Ligand code: TMP
């Protein structure tokens with residue numbers, strides 16, 4: 001079933017499948033931050049991110065938004081559409097933190113209404129630089145109409161996920177999406193949606209460090225990375241067992 005390795009990124013490996021329109025994606029335990037200047041291996045992270053991503057892709061699809069996800073293959077592998085990756089990182093922010101507060105005078109914790117959309121050029125060697133509208137046009141990465149669709153989809157996903165996590169007592173602070181074109185020529189959400197590329201704050205805890213349930217625990221050396229990721233999956237699974 002698993003064919004040759006097509007691509008290896010920092011947190012995932014992509015393998016060919018028997019069906020040339022599909023790929024197998026393996027979620028690794030490797031963790032990196034600050035453009036891979038900080039690295040570690042976190043036992044169990046691959047399994048948690050694979051399961052969390054699958055559940056969130058399913059939720060997004062149920063809301064009529066297309067993703068590359070097809071099905072879980074095992075605990076650390078999913079089957080997805082083979083896509084042509086658009087080299088953009090699309091970040092949407094509900095609450096100000098992270099690079100927004102390092103790079104601007106906006107105070108930590110400011111509620112952003114409407115949510116702020118930031119675009120970055122996906123290129124590790126360049127350190128994923130932020131893009132202006134004019135630089136995006138100059139690079140010619142995506143057409144104007146596709147860019148409008150990317151923004152619309154990102155804002156819709158944010159609405160769906162923000163409401164969903166709110167019901168699990170979690171604040172969705174911000175997250176990053178990636179996009180691609182599937183074999184049918186359709187724009188779809190790609191990559192993963194997990195505590196590696198989202199920020200979650202626990203509404204049941206007001207301590208500014210303890211409430212962090214995402215990769216910031218690794219970035220900031222707070223410890224308890226796996227416990228935090230487990231807590232996210234636990235709340236998602238509890239919710240789905242209540243629903244069925
Ligand atoms: P930032 O505040 O560091 O710009 O991060 C914004 C969001 O994007 C946060 O949820 C983490 C996520 N992110 C990634 O998924 N990959 C990255 O390389 C970076 C820098 C951030």
Ligand code: ASP
Nearest residue numbers: 010032033034035036037
């Ligand atoms: N994913 C990026 C890296 O590996 C950065 C981050 O998530 O903070 O370096």
